[in-house]
Amino acid sequence: MxxxxxxxxxxxxxxxxxxxxxxxxxxxxxxxxxxxxxxxxxxxxxxxEHRKKQRQAELKGVEERLMEKLNELANSLPEDIEELEKHLRVMELIINLLERYKVLEGGE
Structure with a gap:
């Protein structure tokens, strides 16, 4: 409860x-x-209902910040292959987080 x-x-x-x-x-x-x-x-x-709307707004804020970071990373891909691999791993983690937030938003 x-x-x-x-x-x-x-x-x-x-x-x-x-x-x-x-x-x-x-x-x-x-x-x-x-x-x-x-x-x-x-x-x-x-x-x-109020608490649900608050949670949805919080999730939306996190999602927006993750999208900003993802765009920032996508626009600054390094030339060095090792750095690029690290960069892509971070991008993959962000995408996974975004997918989880979508599930949470839909499941509320």
Whole structure:
């Protein structure tokens, strides 16, 4: 079970949601313990949704930095064969990491 909502999450997520007309239900999220809400016919956990969006943004930021590094490496290939091999190994590692991030993004 994930940790329940923090004070900041209550202040930034739950309170504005209540003010927006969403209905707080008398049921709680089995994952984090936050009250479930209903809005526009949809029942959801605002805390879990917020945390998921945060994780996706973090993954996107890492992915962007890895792509920048990969492009930097691709644009500066050394002439020396040993250095080139090291360079290509690092590029391969970055590509493997990017593939893992794609899997994580899709699996959320």
């Amino acid at each position: 994930t940790k329940g909502p923090t004070e900041e999450e209550i202040r930034k997520i739950i309170m504005p949601l209540m003010l927006s007309g969403a209905k707080m239900l008398d049921r709680h999220c089995p994952k984090c313990g936050s009250p479930l809400f209903e809005k526009d016919g949809k029942v959801f956990c605002p805390v879990c």
